[in-house]
Amino acid sequence: MPILIAIAVFVAVTAIVLWPHLREEERSLIGSGRIARAMGMGVPGDGQAGPAVGLRGRRISNSDALAQLLAPLSLTFSIEKQLSRSDWKGMKVSDFLLVTAVAAVVPFVIVGRLFDSLLIGAIVGLCGALIPRFLLTRSIKKRRDRFNHQLVEVLSQMANSLKAGFGLLQAMAQAADESKPPLSDEFRQTLHDIQVGASVDDAFNSLDNRVGSEDLGIVVTAILIQRGAGGSLAEIIEGVAITMRDRIRIRGEINTLTTQGKYTGYLIGALPILLAAGFFFLNRPYESLLFTTDLGHLLLIGWGVMQVIGLLVIRKILSIEL
Numbered sequence: 001m002p003i004l005i006a007i008a009v010f011v012a013v014t015a016i017v018l019w020p021h022l023r024e025e026e027r028s029l030i031g032s033g034r035i036a037r038a039m040g041m042g043v044p045g046d047g048q049a050g051p052a053v054g055l056r057g058r059r060i061s062n063s064d065a066l067a068q069l070l071a072p073l074s075l076t077f078s079i080e081k082q083l084s085r086s087d088w089k090g091m092k093v094s095d096f097l098l099v100t101a102v103a104a105v106v107p108f109v110i111v112g113r114l115f116d117s118l119l120i121g122a123i124v125g126l127c128g129a130l131i132p133r134f135l136l137t138r139s140i141k142k143r144r145d146r147f148n149h150q151l152v153e154v155l156s157q158m159a160n161s162l163k164a165g166f167g168l169l170q171a172m173a174q175a176a177d178e179s180k181p182p183l184s185d186e187f188r189q190t191l192h193d194i195q196v197g198a199s200v201d202d203a204f205n206s207l208d209n210r211v212g213s214e215d216l217g218i219v220v221t222a223i224l225i226q227r228g229a230g231g232s233l234a235e236i237i238e239g240v241a242i243t244m245r246d247r248i249r250i251r252g253e254i255n256t257l258t259t260q261g262k263y264t265g266y267l268i269g270a271l272p273i274l275l276a277a278g279f280f281f282l283n284r285p286y287e288s289l290l291f292t293t294d295l296g297h298l299l300l301i302g303w304g305v306m307q308v309i310g311l312l313v314i315r316k317i318l319s320i321e322l
Contacts, residue, residue, distance in 0.1 A: 079096055117291045156241050176188050189207070204223060222239075
């Protein structure tokens with residue numbers, strides 16, 4: 001039975017760690033017709049090779065040998081992209097993997113020896129492995145929200161600059177000088193890409209890929225279409241700004257309406273854990289059957305599977321995309 005538990009925990013950890021990266025890769029492949037990778041940074045699996053290790057190695061690991069080992073993996077590309085979208089830009093892919101491994105192994109060893117139970121240690125280790133991913137996702141969301149709120153105001157400013165006779169790149173440079181990070185950093189990086197030889201289309205596609213914002217995707221698409229079809233760029237950007245304001249307003253209304261459901265899901269997910277903790281202190285011999293018998297192990301595994309399925313269903317119901 002301990003072998004079965006270890007296998008189940010390994011499969012669960014692997015699925016939970018890989019699932020967000022596979023979803024991200026799927027979204028990238030869906031949008032690959034519009035978002036071409038700039039400067040050779042193709043998504044593995046879409047028919048383009050990723051950047052050479054010489055270009056990306058230092059962002060993967062400070063060790064050249066480890067960079068060579070991790071570079072061919074699509075998981076590495078996904079983690080690297082997630083780190084670039086967060087405020088953890090100084091962290092390497094190898095550092096993130098090391099932190100995840102430590103966050104899983106240390107609680108597993110300590111709690112397993114403390115309670116003398118492989119299953120309890122495995123459950124706590126699984127929760128520990130999810131903490132770095134949770135913090136990274138939270139950092140990405142906070143940075144993306146700051147960027148989107150800045151972008152609405154900057155678009156209005158750029159539209160006014162274009163009406164005054166500025167070019168697109170001049171308007172972007174002015175917006176970068178007058179705004180704060182993260183928008184100023186991303187705009188300056190885009191202007192730098194153009195200065196070192198990237199085409200305007202590739203630079204904007206790279207900007208869209210780095211930030212990963214749906215609102216920015218609308219802006220980039222509008223700009224690229226205008227460059228090919230012509231028209232008044234100032235009016236297009238102004239119209240996009242109005243659309244983005246409406247999206248932010250509707251998104252806020254949706255969040256208000258779904259807040260109760262979200263907290264209900266959190267409560268339902270936490271209730272079995274709180275009950276288990278309560279029984280552990282009130283009647284430990286009664287609950288110990290779950291950890292000392294084969295039937296108890298199967299019930300715990302079944303509980304974990306159903307718990308994850310229930311939370312995913314609730315999340316899917318409350319997830320409304322605009």
